[in-house]
Amino acid sequence: MSKYKFEDLILFEDKNLIVINKPPFISSLEDRSSPDNILALARQYCKTAQLCHRLDKETSGCLIIARNEDTYKFISIQFQDRKVIKKYHALSEGVQDFKEKIVEAPIFYRTGGDARIDFRNGKPAVTSLNTLKNYRRYTSIEALPVTGRLHQIRVHLSYLKAPIVGDTHYGGHNFFLSSIKPKYRSGKWEEEKPLIKRFALHASSIEFEKVEGGKKLIEAPYPKDLRALFNQLDKYG
Numbered sequence: 001m002s003k004y005k006f007e008d009l010i011l012f013e014d015k016n017l018i019v020i021n022k023p024p025f026i027s028s029l030e031d032r033s034s035p036d037n038i039l040a041l042a043r044q045y046c047k048t049a050q051l052c053h054r055l056d057k058e059t060s061g062c063l064i065i066a067r068n069e070d071t072y073k074f075i076s077i078q079f080q081d082r083k084v085i086k087k088y089h090a091l092s093e094g095v096q097d098f099k100e101k102i103v104e105a106p107i108f109y110r111t112g113g114d115a116r117i118d119f120r121n122g123k124p125a126v127t128s129l130n131t132l133k134n135y136r137r138y139t140s141i142e143a144l145p146v147t148g149r150l151h152q153i154r155v156h157l158s159y160l161k162a163p164i165v166g167d168t169h170y171g172g173h174n175f176f177l178s179s180i181k182p183k184y185r186s187g188k189w190e191e192e193k194p195l196i197k198r199f200a201l202h203a204s205s206i207e208f209e210k211v212e213g214g215k216k217l218i219e220a221p222y223p224k225d226l227r228a229l230f231n232q233l234d235k236y237g
Contacts, residue, residue: 006041011062012218016071016211018042018049021220022063024198028054038063053079056151061088061203061220074211079148085207088143088153089132089222091200091229092162093172096139098129103156107149114169115151117159125149127156135237137179138165140230142204153201165229167199175200175229180236195232196225 009020020038022028027037028051042049042065052064052075066072078084106122109115116122126146133140139162143153154170157163163172174194178184207217222230 002036002041004036004041006045009041011220012216014210016067017052017075018046018065018067019206019218020063020065021223022055022060022203023223024058024060024225027057028063031057038065052076053084053148055203056201058198059088059201059203060223060226062086062206062218063203064206064208071211075208078208082146083209085205086145086203087205088145089202089204089226090141090143090153090157091165091175091233092139092141092157093165094137094139094162095134096131096141096160096162097134098131098139098141101129103127103129103160105156105159107152107155109150113150115149115155117155123147123149125152125156127153129157129160135180135233138233138237140233154199165200166194166196167201169199172199177232177236180233182236196229198225200226200229202226 011021012019029039030037039051046067048068050066050072052066055063064075066075104126105117106119107115107125108118108122128144130142131139132142145152154164154167158170163170165172165175175196176192177195178192205219210216
């Protein structure tokens with residue numbers, strides 16, 4: 001039995017589609033390592049549900065689910081034509097000053113799902129970046145992927161030497177409260193644990209055109225772990 005109740009994840013729904021706030025640590029599609037996945041939960045709620053795009057297992061935030069084939073095709077075409085506006089929030093390492101910075105760095109995928117910048121063999125990848133807030137050693141960033149390559153934001157921020165906190169796969173490091181809180185001490189005989197147990201990336205909003213016409217903007221609040229992270233940064237960082 002899933003620990004998630006699909007109805008609790010819904011941010012918006014109508015007769016054609018559903019937009020949810022995907023929790024971290026659950027795959028979008030079937031995952032051999034876990035019985036939980038968003039598609040299975042969605043189909044318990046709506047038998048004909050189809051995911052219009054995906055988010056990494058650790059990434060939280062806005063995810064569009066079509067209730068029928070026509071809506072799936074309608075939204076998919078918008079993704080193909082780059083008409084869907086997706087905004088992500090991330091916490092990166094270092095103090096960054098991004099003002100509508102455009103990163104154009106092609107991404108090449110290696111066997112096993114790994115990705116890297118490769119100007120000879122990679123596929124075009126474009127991301128726009130803006131600094132939201134600076135802390136002493138970290139930066140809150142808004143990222144707008146123009147293209148939709150796998151791991152694009154993670155790879156591009158790593159390329160800029162601003163890896164996402166917790167993204168150890170692409171050069172980031174775990175975030176410990178002791179790094180910002182003066183005189184912090186963990187319990188006796190206890191090893192300090194990371195404040196967040198994933199990379200700090202959240203699909204904060206998504207904007208698209210509805211089947212019946214008119215644009216729709218959906219925003220997703222931070223999950224508990226990201227709220228706790230930013231609360232501590234605002235207090236000590």
